[in-house]
Each structure stands twice: as structure tokens, then as C-alpha cells.
Amino acid sequence: MQDKSTSLAAAGPFSEFERQAVYRAIFTRRDVRSQFLPRPVAAATLERLLLAAHHAPSVGFMQPWNFVVITGSEVKAAMKAAFVKANAEAEAQFGDGRRQLYSALKLEGIGEAPVNLCITCDRTRSGPVVLGRTHNRDTDIYSTVCAVQNLWLAARAEGLGVGWVSIFNDADIRSILKLPDHVVPVAYLCIGHVEELHSAPELEVKGWRKRLDMRSLVFSNAWGRRR
Amino acid sequence: MQDKSTSLAAAGPFSEFERQAVYRAIFTRRDVRSQFLPRPVAAATLERLLLAAHHAPSVGFMQPWNFVVITGSEVKAAMKAAFVKANAEAEAQFGDGRRQLYSALKLEGIGEAPVNLCITCDRTRSGPVVLGRTHNRDTDIYSTVCAVQNLWLAARAEGLGVGWVSIFNDADIRSILKLPDHVVPVAYLCIGHVEELHSAPELEVKGWRKRLDMRSLVFSNAWGRRR
Numbered sequence: 001m002q003d004k005s006t007s008l009a010a011a012g013p014f015s016e017f018e019r020q021a022v023y024r025a026i027f028t029r030r031d032v033r034s035q036f037l038p039r040p041v042a043a044a045t046l047e048r049l050l051l052a053a054h055h056a057p058s059v060g061f062m063q064p065w066n067f068v069v070i071t072g073s074e075v076k077a078a079m080k081a082a083f084v085k086a087n088a089e090a091e092a093q094f095g096d097g098r099r100q101l102y103s104a105l106k107l108e109g110i111g112e113a114p115v116n117l118c119i120t121c122d123r124t125r126s127g128p129v130v131l132g133r134t135h136n137r138d139t140d141i142y143s144t145v146c147a148v149q150n151l152w153l154a155a156r157a158e159g160l161g162v163g164w165v166s167i168f169n170d171a172d173i174r175s176i177l178k179l180p181d182h183v184v185p186v187a188y189l190c191i192g193h194v195e196e197l198h199s200a201p202e203l204e205v206k207g208w209r210k211r212l213d214m215r216s217l218v219f220s221n222a223w224g225r226r227r
Numbered sequence: 228m229q230d231k232s233t234s235l236a237a238a239g240p241f242s243e244f245e246r247q248a249v250y251r252a253i254f255t256r257r258d259v260r261s262q263f264l265p266r267p268v269a270a271a272t273l274e275r276l277l278l279a280a281h282h283a284p285s286v287g288f289m290q291p292w293n294f295v296v297i298t299g300s301e302v303k304a305a306m307k308a309a310f311v312k313a314n315a316e317a318e319a320q321f322g323d324g325r326r327q328l329y330s331a332l333k334l335e336g337i338g339e340a341p342v343n344l345c346i347t348c349d350r351t352r353s354g355p356v357v358l359g360r361t362h363n364r365d366t367d368i369y370s371t372v373c374a375v376q377n378l379w380l381a382a383r384a385e386g387l388g389v390g391w392v393s394i395f396n397d398a399d400i401r402s403i404l405k406l407p408d409h410v411v412p413v414a415y416l417c418i419g420h421v422e423e424l425h426s427a428p429e430l431e432v433k434g435w436r437k438r439l440d441m442r443s444l445v446f447s448n449a450w451g452r453r454r
Contacts, residue, residue, distance in 0.1 A: 013386030159240030
């Protein structure tokens with residue numbers, strides 16, 4: 001056990017330039033489906049992305065994540081087939097007005113992205129009682145999503161695009177990636193170099209849905225109370 | 228609908244200095260319980276944090292989040308009392324060996340942090356069928372967690388610490404913040420200026436749990452298959 005006093009270090013605000021870099025990553029990050037370049041992702045770059053993910057906050061320092069790095073064309077083809085099946089089911093759920101636009105949208109880049117990555121959550125890691133997880137059992141899943149977002153922002157800084165594909169039947173992912181029952185596939189990501197990104201979210205560009213006014217989403221001290 | 232070609236913009240890697248700033252935020256971010264300064268958080272700074280959260284990825288561009296900003300001392304006191312009650316329940320779940328260390332840990336800064344923030348997920352936003360949420364209903368919660376992580380990293384760059392408190396009974400948060408049934412409280416955050424942070428996660432510093440070797444968490448093409 002380290003002495004607390006020796007572990008504390010000065011931690012003020014970043015310089016203006018550093019601060020702008022963090023916001024640049026946040027504001028220019030996109031969910032990428034079509035802009036992936038075939039150029040391979042260097043092992044050292046992928047390692048940095050995974051290390052960024054591994055430094056996410058986690059409930060009780062549980063670190064419940066694993067990273068299944070997919071580069072094999074057979075696994076990609078199986079995942080693509082699982083997507084195609086699920087996407088047909090999804091399409092049928094939209095009413096006539098939206099279905100045509102839905103069908104026109106490209107929603108994944110499984111085959112084009114040099115790297116696919118499944119980030120999972122091991123719900124048994126570190127034992128049955130986890131600090132901070134006693135009252136909300138899903139906080140381990142939340143930790144895993146924080147890892148996804150860390151990776152996504154690091155990828156933006158590295159010039160890599162990331163697309164999160166969520167249109168799968170859970171049983172298909174489990175079977176293709178051979179996941180044990182106690183492990184949940186939280187995110188299936190397509191990763192590759194990009195030279196261009198949309199200047200706004202693609203679903204906004206394509207007319208699917210607009211960005212909400214942030215101020216309309218903020219309340220003061222209780223739900224519904226305006227500032 | 229905007230023409231796709233006009234929306235695409237050059238988006239290569241960041242400069243080395245910008246890249247390092249993004250990684251600095253990721254690697255030096257901490258879950259803060261004890262380092263909050265009483266200095267108030269400027270409205271403009273809080274606005275930037277909320278805007279960073281609002282630029283998280285969201286399933287089907289659903290933007291399911293709301294932000295309940297808590298500065299009132301009565302609401303904070305009620306949340307603190309809810310924490311104390313839940314934490315006693317939590318403590319009782321740990322075996323003799325761990326309980327003493329658990330009790331010695333400070334797990335929240337509700338009263339000391341000038342701003343508390345509840346980030347919620349409105350599960351009905353944008354209607355019953357949401358693009359990308361057809362096969363995993365929890366993807367709206369995942370989007371909300373991405374917003375938390377965006378805010379957390381932006382806060383680090385601003386010199387603000389963030390602590391995520393998850394030891395509450397759901398019914399208490401709902402009642403104190405008057406949340407409607409269709410809204411889920413995903414994260415309860417304590418936010419304030421800091422001048423010092425631990426150089427490693429506090430739970431590691433205090434001997435609760437060690438960081439795992441990242442390489443042991445990575446598989447290739449299927450669960451359990453080493454690179």
C-alpha cells in the first residue's frame with residue numbers, strides 16, 4: 001500500500017492548446033461506416049488504442065473488459081452475414097415513411113475496416129461482491145462503455161475512424177466469437193485509417209435526425225426544473 | 228438533406244502535440260473523492276463540459292441524455308443521506324478481510340464538490356423504433372455512458388475533477404431528483420476544481436486492487452485465442 005501523500009501529484013488545467021486538442025477529438029469524432037482506407041493498422045497504433053481503453057474508469061477498479069481483435073476474413077464474413085440478417089429484421093420494424101431512408105443508409109464497414117474489435121464485459125471478474133457495484137449490477141457494463149469511448153477518442157487523434165455496429169442478434173456474436181456465458185459483447189467496432197470524415201454526424205447529414213438543443217436537456221436540482 | 232460530398236472534410240491524424248494532449252487526458256483522469264476545492268465552477272466551464280457530453284455518439288442519433296445540475300445544498304444533503312444508507316448496506320456485503328479496508332475508503336465527495344450532476348437516459352426519446360437499437364435495447368444506456376466519459380475527459384483538461392458515485396438505491400435517486408419512470412439515472416457525478424490528483428487510480432494506491440496486464444486481456448479472432 002502506497003502512502004497517500006506520495007501518490008498525489010499536481011494536476012491543474014491543461015494549457016489552452018492541449019485543452020483545444022481534447023475538445024477537437026470530442027467534437028470531430030464520428031461514427032464511421034464508409035470512409036475506411038484499406039491501409040493496415042500498425043500493431044503499435046492498435047496497442048495504444050487498447051491501452052487507452054484499458055485506462056477507462058471501472059467500478060471497483062474491476063477492469064471487466066476484454067478485447068477480441070478481429071482481422072481474419074472468415075470471422076469478418078460471418079459477422080457481416082449476421083449483420084445482414086439482423087438488419088433485414090430491423091428494416092421491417094420501420095414504418096413506410098422511414099423504411100426507404102433506412103434501407104439507403106450504410107450502417108457498417110465490417111468488411112472494409114482492416115480491424116474489427118469486440119469489447120466485452122466479464123461479469124464475474126474480481127468476484128461476486130464488487131466495490132461500487134452492490135446497488136447497480138450494470139455498472140460493470142458502464143465501465144466497459146467508458147473503455148469504448150476512450151478508444152474512440154484516441155482513434156480520432158491517431159487518424160483512425162471507428163464505427164460501432166449494434167445491429168446483431170446477441171446469439172450470433174456469441175457463437176461466432178465463442179464467448180462464454182458470463183461474458184457480454186458490449187461493442188462491436190470497425191476500425192481503420194480515414195482521410196475524411198463527415199463534418200456533422202452522418203445520420204444528421206443524411207436527414208435521419210437533427211441535433212437537439214443542448215440547453216433544452218439541462219435541468220436544475222430536479223427533473224423538469226429549468227435553470 | 229445535405230449533399231454527402233459537401234459534408235466530408237479532411238480528417239487526418241492530429242499533430243504529435245495534440246495527440247499527446249488527448250492521451251494525457253485519458254491517462255491522468257481520475258475518479259475523485261477527496262481533492263475537490265470549494266471554488267465554484269464557472270457557468271461557462273460547466274457549459275463546455277455539458278456540450279462535450281452532448282457530442283457523445285448515440286444510437287440512431289437518439290441523444291437520450293438529460294443533465295440534472297445539482298448545486299442546492301438540500302438536494303446534496305438528501306443524496307448524501309441516500310449514499311450513507313446504501314453504503315452501510317454495501318459494507319455488510321464484504322467479508323471480514325475486506326470490510327475494514329472498505330470502511331476506510333472515502334467513496335464520494337457529494338458535499339465537497341460545488342457541482343453534482345445526474346446524467347440520465349430517456350428510454351422513450353425519438354419514439355419506439357430507434358435505428359441501431361432494434362436488437363439491443365440497452366444501447367441507449369450505452370450512449371449515455373459515452374456522454375459521461377466525454378464529460379470526464381473534458382473536465383480533466385479544464386482542471387476539474389469528477390467522481391462517479393454509484394452506491395445508491397435507484398428508488399432514492401428517483402425520488403430525490405423527481406425522475407419520471409421512463410428515465411434512468413445512469414451516472415451521479417461530483418464535479419469541482421482540483422489542484423492535485425492521484426498519480427494512479429485511488430483504489431490501486433489504497434491497496435484495494437491492482438491494474439491488470441493489458442496484454443492478458445487481448446484475444447485474436449475468438450475468445451481465449453492468444454495473439
